Structures are given as C-alpha cells and as structure tokens.
Amino acid sequence: MPEMTIEAVNQAELPKLCNLFNLARVKNGCFPDETFEMAEFAQVIEGERLFVSRIANKITGFASVWEPDNFLHHLYVSPQYQRQGVGSALLDYCVNLFGLPMTLKCIKANVAACDFYEKHGWHxxxxxxxxxxxxFLYIRET
Structure with a gap:
C-alpha cells in the first residue's frame, strides 16, 4: 500500500469530508438515516481542528478535535479503507498532537468502533x- 499522510485539512476539502462523513455513517448502520448538507456539517465541526489522512492523494479518513476539552469529536474512515490502519493512524496522530488525557463518545450500538477504541487503550x-x-464516554489517560 502507498504511504499514508496526515495533515491539517484544507478548507476547500470540506465538501469531500462531508461526503465521507455521510457515507461512513450510512454504511455503519448505527446512526439515524439522515445525511448532512454542507451547512449542517460545517456546524457540526465548527471550532474544531480537523485532520485528513490520504493515500496516493486520495482522502481516506478524517478526525476532528475540540481542543478546549481535548475531545476527539469525529473519527471517520472511508469504508473502502477501513481495517487498513487509517483509523489507528488518525487516532495516534491526534493523541500525539494534543496529548492525554483525551476523551471521546461512541454510540454503544457501534460495537466495532467500541472494540477499536478499547483495543487502543481507551476505557x-x-x-x-x-x-x-x-x-459511552471513553477516556484515555496513558
């Protein structure tokens, strides 16, 4: 697999992130059957620091952090890149950049995501x- 990069998102990429957000949520099946228009997505991420992962210049996922609370608000990976290390890389990037302790919320029904976070040291x-x-409100302290 080509090398993955992670960097701050370019504002021009927000529509692509909105599409990824909607696709991942629908494919996951744990969220209400609704999609977000760009204006709604902009409200959901307002004030957050966003980071995008790319493989071969293609967006593979993104994460957003609400810095005042050191809260990982979003972590989404394109369905075609799941279970290939993208989520782990984004998670590690945010933890390394912002430090611990850090918190996040995960819908209980999203068992795969809960298992993912627990595997990465969140409780x-x-x-x-x-x-x-x-x-669940998860925390990682070490």
Missing part, C-alpha cells in the same frame, strides 16, 4: 444517552 468513563442513542 469507559461514563454511560449515557443522547439524541443518537446510548453511548
């Missing part, structure tokens, strides 16, 4: 329910 700090259903 459940809280169980709660939100608009998208029951979720």
């Amino acid at each position: 459940i700090a809280e169980k709660a329910e939100g608009p998208e259903g029951k979720y």
Whole structure:
C-alpha cells in the first residue's frame, strides 16, 4: 500500500469530508438515516481542528478535535479503507498532537468502533444517552 499522510485539512476539502462523513455513517448502520448538507456539517465541526489522512492523494479518513476539552469529536474512515490502519493512524496522530488525557463518545450500538477504541487503550468513563442513542464516554489517560 502507498504511504499514508496526515495533515491539517484544507478548507476547500470540506465538501469531500462531508461526503465521507455521510457515507461512513450510512454504511455503519448505527446512526439515524439522515445525511448532512454542507451547512449542517460545517456546524457540526465548527471550532474544531480537523485532520485528513490520504493515500496516493486520495482522502481516506478524517478526525476532528475540540481542543478546549481535548475531545476527539469525529473519527471517520472511508469504508473502502477501513481495517487498513487509517483509523489507528488518525487516532495516534491526534493523541500525539494534543496529548492525554483525551476523551471521546461512541454510540454503544457501534460495537466495532467500541472494540477499536478499547483495543487502543481507551476505557469507559461514563454511560449515557443522547439524541443518537446510548453511548459511552471513553477516556484515555496513558
């Protein structure tokens, strides 16, 4: 596989990230059957620092961090690049850049994502329910 790069997102790429966001959520099946228009997506990521992964200049995933709380708000990988190290690379990049402790939320029904985070050293700090259903608040401290 060609080398992967991760860098801050270029604002012109936001429509591509919106498409990836919608595709990954629909394909996952754990989210409500809704897609986000660009204006809605812009609101969801407002004020966050976004990073994009690329392989052979193709966007393969993205992550966003709400820096004031050191909260990983989004981590999405294009379905065709899942289970190829993209999510792990994005996760490691954010942890290395922002440091620990860091938190994130994951919908309980998204078992694959919960397993992914736990495999990477995150543990459940809280169980709660939100608009998208029951979720876990994960924390990684070391």
